[in-house]
Amino acid sequence: MTLLQSIPTSNVSTVLFFGTLGMLVLAIGLVVFIVFHQRKVIKYQQQLQHMEEEQQQILLNASIRWQEEERQRIAADLHDDAGPLLATARLYLNENLVHQEMAVQLQSIYNAKQIIDDTIQLIRNISHSLMPPTLKNFGLESAVNDLFQKISGSGAINASCRFHDYRERLLPQRELLIFRVSQELVNNILKHSNSSFIHLTQNISEGKFYMRIHHDGKGITQSDMEKMNKTSTGLGLKNIQSRMKVLNGNILFEKDASQTFFKVTIEMPVSIEPNA
Amino acid sequence: MVYLFNRQKVKKYAIISYYLLFSVFTDLFLTPTIDVLFKTPFGGARIFSIVEFSLLSFFIFRNTISNIKAKLFLFGSITFLLATLYENFIATYNNFDSITTGISALIILIYSIFYLFQIISSPNGIPKLDAGFTIIIAFIIYFAGTFFIYILSKNNFIDKSFQQSYTLINSSILLLRNIIITTAFLQSAKQENFNHSQLSRIKISH
Numbered sequence A: 001m002t003l004l005q006s007i008p009t010s011n012v013s014t015v016l017f018f019g020t021l022g023m024l025v026l027a028i029g030l031v032v033f034i035v036f037h038q039r040k041v042i043k044y045q046q047q048l049q050h051m052e053e054e055q056q057q058i059l060l061n062a063s064i065r066w067q068e069e070e071r072q073r074i075a076a077d078l079h080d081d082a083g084p085l086l087a088t089a090r091l092y093l094n095e096n097l098v099h100q101e102m103a104v105q106l107q108s109i110y111n112a113k114q115i116i117d118d119t120i121q122l123i124r125n126i127s128h129s130l131m132p133p134t135l136k137n138f139g140l141e142s143a144v145n146d147l148f149q150k151i152s153g154s155g156a157i158n159a160s161c162r163f164h165d166y167r168e169r170l171l172p173q174r175e176l177l178i179f180r181v182s183q184e185l186v187n188n189i190l191k192h193s194n195s196s197f198i199h200l201t202q203n204i205s206e207g208k209f210y211m212r213i214h215h216d217g218k219g220i221t222q223s224d225m226e227k228m229n230k231t232s233t234g235l236g237l238k239n240i241q242s243r244m245k246v247l248n249g250n251i252l253f254e255k256d257a258s259q260t261f262f263k264v265t266i267e268m269p270v271s272i273e274p275n276a
Numbered sequence B: 001m002v003y004l005f006n007r008q009k010v011k012k013y014a015i016i017s018y019y020l021l022f023s024v025f026t027d028l029f030l031t032p033t034i035d036v037l038f039k040t041p042f043g044g045a046r047i048f049s050i051v052e053f054s055l056l057s058f059f060i061f062r063n064t065i066s067n068i069k070a071k072l073f074l075f076g077s078i079t080f081l082l083a084t085l086y087e088n089f090i091a092t093y094n095n096f097d098s099i100t101t102g103i104s105a106l107i108i109l110i111y112s113i114f115y116l117f118q119i120i121s122s123p124n125g126i127p128k129l130d131a132g133f134t135i136i137i138a139f140i141i142y143f144a145g146t147f148f149i150y151i152l153s154k155n156n157f158i159d160k161s162f163q164q165s166y167t168l169i170n171s172s173i174l175l176l177r178n179i180i181i182t183t184a185f186l187q188s189a190k191q192e193n194f195n196h197s198q199l200s201r202i203k204i205s206h
Helices: A009-092 A095-099 A101-128 A133-137 A139-154 A171-195 A222-229 A235-246 B011-038 B043-063 B068-092 B098-119 B133-156 B160-205
Strands: A159-162 A198-204 A206-217 A250-255 A262-268
Touching: A009 A101, A009 A235, A009 B098, A009 B133, A095 A101, A101 B160, A133 A139, A133 B011, A133 B098, A139 A159, A139 A171, A139 A198, A171 A206, A171 A235, A222 A235, A222 A250, A235 A250, B011 B043, B011 B133, B011 B160, B043 B068, B043 B098, B043 B133, B043 B160, B068 B098, B098 B133, B133 B160
Parallel strands: A159 A198
Antiparallel strands: A198 A206, A206 A262, A250 A262
16 A cells, blocks of 8 residues: 555556556456356256256156056956946846746855955955055054065065064054055066065164165166156156155165165155144 | 435435435535644544444444354454554644555455355355345445545645546546445335335235
């Protein structure tokens, strides 16, 4: 500052002109930078919001499609299986039955009873596929154990599961969602991975519920999952994601460090947050 | 004037209006009075420099949220105090207070850049460019534009051509600053009107 004050009088105008101009340019440059930065940030935020909305739309569509497919499956089960069975039972119990001989009448009633029993069983199966009774009555651990026993019992694959810490049951809706997610994951592994074993483990640590599935077949990683998210394929995986969103949890697909296994980890809070 | 007509809506920026009123008071009454009574041509300007620094520091301090702001503002205030003491008690008294105004301008510019940095690194994501931001911009332009003219005034104020440049630059920058501050007040009043109408709508819908 003292140096500036000792400038010869002849140079003062030049210093004043260029100094003031330079300072003003710097100040205006700073302002322009801030304004452009703000616009850039707003644009970025808008893009992010747009992408989030798109993702939500994809998940919503997947959920609607899944519901429609499920309805179609139930409708097909009822129409193709229960419908013909009940129609056959009706044939046995037609108006002419009263004019038949006693032996024929008894035989017809017996056949009709058999068919109605089959129909009851069929409807029970449909109902169980919608809400497994084991899950409702005995909880997630028993339902998953049951599922894995059935898979292992088929002899096609070695399936085992172990719950390390499940002393307190989660809320029924949450149990159903987790069960559906594990069912979908196991189904995908059975359908696409060609693996020789599936192993499921469960644990609770630091207020979080963890479930991990290992298999030695052909699996997917998180990057594959993200790629699939941007397309309309992978309906089952999108359903898993929407369920995980409801559970306020995360799902991670990865390859084991040994590069021989694939693992899928589900993570979610044990207790529900008030705003969740 | 804008402040007086929208006092309730822009009371957040009352300090700035006091500052503007004080600058008018200095030009119209303080400087001539001190000049006549104490025979010191720059006495009014010296008092104005101190009040200006204090009010603007307080305004930026109040609008800044940071853990280190107390340290920064303490350092700035001590530096300014030392410069003022030197200028008024050690250096020549009957002259333009270039050191005080120069140091004051630099410190306020540093505070303003600190404030802008805080706006950029806003945790909410989008930097908020409100009336406070516009006022800070007005002062950045004012201090950047008048920095050299004030620094060089101490030794060159007697020169006629310098006085012409001083008047030209000082008046233009002051005009620009006041226009930007008026815009900020209007912006704040408009925002307050909008907030008020939104609030009324919420109350009605309830």
